Amino acid sequence: MNARSAPVGIFGGTFDPVHFGHLRSAYELLHALRLRQVRFMPVGNPPHRAAPIADADLRVRMLKAAIGHQPGFVLDDREVRRSGLSYSVDSLESLREELDAVPICLLLGMDSFLGLPKWYRWRDILKLAHVVVAHRPGWKAPSRGALGTLVRDRGTELVDDLHKTTAGAIYIHEVTQLEISSSSIRTLVSKGIDPRYLLPERVRELLDQAKCYSIGMDDTATRNQTEGGSDPS
Numbered sequence: 001m002n003a004r005s006a007p008v009g010i011f012g013g014t015f016d017p018v019h020f021g022h023l024r025s026a027y028e029l030l031h032a033l034r035l036r037q038v039r040f041m042p043v044g045n046p047p048h049r050a051a052p053i054a055d056a057d058l059r060v061r062m063l064k065a066a067i068g069h070q071p072g073f074v075l076d077d078r079e080v081r082r083s084g085l086s087y088s089v090d091s092l093e094s095l096r097e098e099l100d101a102v103p104i105c106l107l108l109g110m111d112s113f114l115g116l117p118k119w120y121r122w123r124d125i126l127k128l129a130h131v132v133v134a135h136r137p138g139w140k141a142p143s144r145g146a147l148g149t150l151v152r153d154r155g156t157e158l159v160d161d162l163h164k165t166t167a168g169a170i171y172i173h174e175v176t177q178l179e180i181s182s183s184s185i186r187t188l189v190s191k192g193i194d195p196r197y198l199l200p201e202r203v204r205e206l207l208d209q210a211k212c213y214s215i216g217m218d219d220t221a222t223r224n225q226t227e228g229g230s231d232p233s
């Protein structure tokens with residue numbers, strides 16, 4: 001189908017919690033792909049992994065705090081409002097109805113893309129959206145198996161192709177990779193180590209208030225930092 005306006009990017013994830021790795025990738029893709037917007041879509045009940053630790057309400061509040069000031073960043077909470085397992089294909093079907101002939105780009109990290117063939121009705125996803133893979137510098141596209149065939153048949157190196165049609169292309173784009181993950185943040189917090197500078201300060205404050213992932217962050221370290229202190233002992 002021919003497209004009618006600049007594509008909308010969909011960035012799905014558990015966001016448990018959202019961090020600068022997510023935000024930087026989304027920001028680079030917003031500009032490089034000339035997207036109309038990036039919609040952050042927190043998963044409700046993930047089919048392929050354990051349930052998130054932070055509840056949906058807190059994950060949504062953290063996302064709102066993280067993206068609120070960035071033009072082009074939008075929250076889409078349809079998966080946390082829907083009951084049952086959160087399948088991407090269902091979300092994309094409802095988005096396709098709403099957006100009509102606007103191209104949709106499903107934004108995936110390399111790790112997620114490699115697991116794509118295990119997703120429910122994964123081939124239908126390509127009928128509804130383009131798939132954009134954000135990868136580490138130096139990484140090569142898969143050349144074998146179902147994904148190798150897909151990249152060969154559907155791959156494009158032209159951003160314009162994502163604007164001309166509504167779905168069906170695979171585009172691989174190099175983004176700055178920050179070695180930050182939600183799980184490493186959860187581990188730090190559970191050990192009482194402050195995750196400051198790995199995620200936006202407003203998100204860190206929400207986590208601290210909710211005492212999520214921990215019995216609380218290290219009070220001494222937090223107090224010292226708040227007072228501008230840097231006592232190494």
Ligand code: ATP
Nearest residue numbers: 012013014015021025108109112178180181182183
């Ligand atoms: P966890 O550690 O709990 O698995 P995560 O940090 O990988 O979480 P998710 O919310 O599961 O975060 O990921 C959502 C999307 O963000 C995925 O497509 C993933 O590939 C991507 N992503 C996660 N971390 C980064 C990062 N540091 N840089 C770029 N993309 C990332």
